Amino acid sequence: MRKINSNINLANTLEGExxxxxxxxxxxxxxxxxxxxLIVTDTRxxxxxxxxxxxxxxxxxxPEPLLLIKNKExxxxxxxxxxxxxxxIDKPCxxxxxxxxxxxxxxxxxxxxxxxxxxCEGMMNFPSKEDDLKQIPVxxxxxxxxxxxxxxxxxxxxxxxxxxxxxxMPIEKFKFREDLSKKYIVNANWALYCDNYLEGFxxxxxHEGLNSVLDFNNYDVEIFxxxxxxxxxxxxxxxxxxxPKESIDYGKKIAAYYFWVFPNMMFNFYPWGLSLNLVxxxxxxxxxVTFKSYxxxxxxxxxxxxxxxxxxxxxxxxxxxxxxxxTGSRFYKHGRFSPTMEKGVHHFHTLISNAMNFK
Numbered sequence: 010m011r012k013i014n015s016n017i018n019l020a021n022t023l024e025g026e027x028x029x030x031x032x033x034x035x036x037x038x039x040x041x042x043x044x045x046x047l048i049v050t051d052t053r054x055x056x057x058x059x060x061x062x063x064x065x066x067x068x069x070x071x072p073e074p075l076l077l078i079k080n081k082e083x084x085x086x087x088x089x090x091x092x093x094x095x096x097x098i099d100k101p102c103x104x105x106x107x108x109x110x111x112x113x114x115x116x117x118x119x120x121x122x123x124x125x126x127x128x129c130e131g132m133m134n135f136p137s138k139e140d141d142l143k144q145i146p147v148x149x150x151x152x153x154x155x156x157x158x159x160x161x162x163x164x165x166x167x168x169x170x171x172x173x174x175x176x177x178m179p180i181e182k183f184k185f186r187e188d189l190s191k192k193y194i195v196n197a198n199w200a201l202y203c204d205n206y207l208e209g210f211x212x213x214x215x216h217e218g219l220n221s222v223l224d225f226n227n228y229d230v231e232i233f234x235x236x237x238x239x240x241x242x243x244x245x246x247x248x249x250x251x252x253p254k255e256s257i258d259y260g261k262k263i264a265a266y267y268f269w270v271f272p273n274m275m276f277n278f279y280p281w282g283l284s285l286n287l288v289x290x291x292x293x294x295x296x297x298v299t300f301k302s303y304x305x306x307x308x309x310x311x312x313x314x315x316x317x318x319x320x321x322x323x324x325x326x327x328x329x330x331x332x333x334x335x336t337g338s339r340f341y342k343h344g345r346f347s348p349t350m351e352k353g354v355h356h357f358h359t360l361i362s363n364a365m366n367f368k
Contacts, residue, residue, distance in 0.1 A: 013362035025336035085147035170233035183303035197333035199290035207353035241265035281309035
């Protein structure tokens with residue numbers, strides 16, 4: 010596939026083949042998801058009652074068994090015993106001293122170091138560094154924990170622009186609300202779902218309710234290195250942020266900050282708190298989208314741009330699933346970008362093009 014032109018006025022969009030080709034899909038898994046930072050969980054899952062949190066990287070699509078351990082600091086290790094490959098931890102738990110494999114009794118401390126193995130008399134060059142658990146990079150931003158199998162970019166470069174813009178919010182104090190969180194299965198390629206999120210061009214045509222509380226004429230996108238920001242300006246007297254004077258947006262009527270972070274994370278900040286959307290591919294044309302709600306001010310729930318999230322989501326799903334069918338047409342090759350309305354989509358396609366080494 011051809012490299013995306015950096016000039017939006019000349020560039021074509023990703024080719025339809027990208028959304029429908031099995032080989033392109035599997036290459037995107039390796040080149041994009043294995044090589045970039047993904048959110049694992051938040052710090053509430055590592056506490057005084059459970060200091061070990063096992064998980065599978067990107068679920069069944071990139072099934073790498075890993076675990077987070079909170080000791081003096083939070084670290085991430087392979088969840089595979091270095092003796093015969095047994096999975097060490099099956100569920101979150103509290104371990105005070107050593108991790109013991111339930112297959113042959115090999116033990117590791119909470120820093121991943123080999124401690125003991127029965128019946129190892131006579132083994133030469135044992136133990137070695139190969140007997141320790143492989144450590145995986147992990148980073149924390151506020152209450153969120155990120156990891157990557159092979160990070161190609163520095164974590165600070167990924168998160169710094171969002172933190173600079175909305176860092177005045179007490180995000181680490183936002184409370185997770187499971188009752189307000191939800192998962193959706195979308196019959197479309199993961200990148201198509203992101204495409205749709207990254208432009209407000211469709212809002213007047215697809216989201217009548219959302220369009221009524223946003224000032225579409227003041228829509229804009231700010232592009233950063235590995236993220237971009239869409240700002241929702243409140244219309245008339247609709248609810249908006251009470252911005253501090255140190256904010257560069259002070260004086261504006263902002264109803265929402267829509268931050269997208271490469272490759273699949275959407276941080277939607279509203280006056281009530283945060284809707285974190287994680288877009289995880291399942292197959293070429295099937296995607297799991299998880300909405301996680303973290304509440305800051307419960308009195309502002311269900312009003313303004315942050316209301317009716319489920320309704321907006323279903324409207325998005327319907328249009329994205331239609332586009333999935335259309336991009337598979339033999340008569341569709343690629344499209345063009347609106348220079349004023351699709352800067353975010355162009356940025357996303359450029360990052361994909363670079364990660365996939367398109368020529």
